[in-house]
Amino acid sequence: MEPAPKCLCRDPDSYYLQRSPMIISMDLQPNPIDPQPERSRIVRHKCSACYKQYKKKEHLVEHMRVSYHSFHQPKCDVCKKHCISFESVREHLKGPLPKESCAKTFSSLGCDLCLKVFDDTDVLSAHESSCRLDPAIIPEIPAMLSLETCDMEVSSSTVADANEQGPEVVALDCEMVGGGSDGTLDLCARVCLIGENENVIFHSYCKPLIPVTNYRYEITGITEENLINAPPLKQVRSRIEEILYNGETPWRARILGGRGRILVGHDLEHDLWCLDMYYPSHLIRDTAQYRPLMRTNLIPHSLKYLTKTYLGYEIQTGIHHPYEDCVAALRIYKKMRSLSHPNFSLPNHRKDFLDANSSNSFDFLTKRELMNLSPDALLEMSLPNYKCWCLDAKNPMNS
Ligand SMILES: [Zn+2]
Ligand SMILES: [Zn+2]
Ligand SMILES: [Zn+2]
Ligand SMILES: [Zn+2]
Numbered sequence: 001m002e003p004a005p006k007c008l009c010r011d012p013d014s015y016y017l018q019r020s021p022m023i024i025s026m027d028l029q030p031n032p033i034d035p036q037p038e039r040s041r042i043v044r045h046k047c048s049a050c051y052k053q054y055k056k057k058e059h060l061v062e063h064m065r066v067s068y069h070s071f072h073q074p075k076c077d078v079c080k081k082h083c084i085s086f087e088s089v090r091e092h093l094k095g096p097l098p099k100e101s102c103a104k105t106f107s108s109l110g111c112d113l114c115l116k117v118f119d120d121t122d123v124l125s126a127h128e129s130s131c132r133l134d135p136a137i138i139p140e141i142p143a144m145l146s147l148e149t150c151d152m153e154v155s156s157s158t159v160a161d162a163n164e165q166g167p168e169v170v171a172l173d174c175e176m177v178g179g180g181s182d183g184t185l186d187l188c189a190r191v192c193l194i195g196e197n198e199n200v201i202f203h204s205y206c207k208p209l210i211p212v213t214n215y216r217y218e219i220t221g222i223t224e225e226n227l228i229n230a231p232p233l234k235q236v237r238s239r240i241e242e243i244l245y246n247g248e249t250p251w252r253a254r255i256l257g258g259r260g261r262i263l264v265g266h267d268l269e270h271d272l273w274c275l276d277m278y279y280p281s282h283l284i285r286d287t288a289q290y291r292p293l294m295r296t297n298l299i300p301h302s303l304k305y306l307t308k309t310y311l312g313y314e315i316q317t318g319i320h321h322p323y324e325d326c327v328a329a330l331r332i333y334k335k336m337r338s339l340s341h342p343n344f345s346l347p348n349h350r351k352d353f354l355d356a357n358s359s360n361s362f363d364f365l366t367k368r369e370l371m372n373l374s375p376d377a378l379l380e381m382s383l384p385n386y387k388c389w390c391l392d393a394k395n396p397m398n399s
Pocket of ligand 3: 076077078079080081092099102
């Protein structure tokens with residue numbers, strides 16, 4: 001005998017089942033008179049996020065299990081279709097084969113940089129003048145800010161401040177010269193750290209541990225003279241660590257964050273590797289590795305491309321200045337952080353589950369329960385597989 005179906009009203013997850021479906025025009029339930037409706041008409045189960053359609057409900061369920069749709073995903077501002085990255089939204093709106101109706105609206109009322117669509121052209125042009133940024137003006141930085149006198153413009157914050165204002169943010173960039181017999185080994189020779197207001201917190205040249213075989217002058221602008229009296233890597237690293245940990249013990253920063261500062265940059269793994277330094281990944285915001293900013297095939301874009309595409313100006317046109325790169329990464333981070341996504345409130349039992357498992361939220365329900373959910377309910381329970389930067393904002397916006 002078949003076991004009696006579980007009473008859903010007692011099931012904590014019935015929360016999702018009670019929610020009324022909104023757009024399920026194509027989601028036909030089996031009809032008792034015509035038990036196999038797919039034979040006589042076209043039945044399509046449509047994903048509420050990306051609008052992909054499936055002949056079988058179980059394929060939709062499987063799609064939802066692996067797609068990690070959520071309201072944090074980039075969307076077309078016209079048809080609200082979810083995309084895996086801003087690049088795919090851009091393709092959808094202005095690629096070689098765009099969605100025609102969306103492309104038409106976008107071409108007259110859309111912002112090329114942030115891809116938002118506005119009600120009229122006046123609002124659009126007012127928006128565009130603030131969305132497109134001017135290149136950063138590189139401040140007069142003493143050739144060598146000595147490690148001792150280097151002025152910390154960031155306030156020493158407390159955990160209470162961090163809770164109230166959101167954690168403090170710093171951006172880092174290193175310039176590398178070449179080592180090894182063929183000069184291809186990257187050695188950190190110049191470092192810049194800036195604060196949230198683009199103020200220089202720390203800047204220094206840095207003497208690599210092994211001989212420099214290629215200064216890469218055309219890119220780095222670094223010469224032998226710059227490095228003669230430069231402090232050794234170890235000294236530079238401990239200053240950076242001091243700024244980042246902000247008085248927090250490394251183990252606490254590793255687990256809780258605490259007073260540890262959020263570190264923004266582009267391809268930080270490489271910078272940290274060259275500095276021979278560890279920093280907790282939950283405090284790292286890397287514009288090269290942030291899912292919505294990556295190519296559809298998960299290959300990172302260059303910082304130069306991201307700056308042109310999202311901020312509207314050119315960088316790295318001649319000698320690279322680490323301040324310029326710091327500012328670009330910081331500005332891109334701030335744009336992403338300021339996106340207004342709905343406040344995320346999960347029922348408590350699910351929050352606990354996710355904290356403990358961080359696995360797919362679809363593992364909660366049985367296949368049968370999942371099959372009974374409407375496409376909207378499936379989307380509602382779907383969670384992203386990356387941490388959205390909007391969650392760093394002090395007051396996540398409601399929309
Ligand atoms: Zn989908
Ligand atoms: Zn978000
Ligand atoms: Zn669209
Ligand atoms: Zn814009």
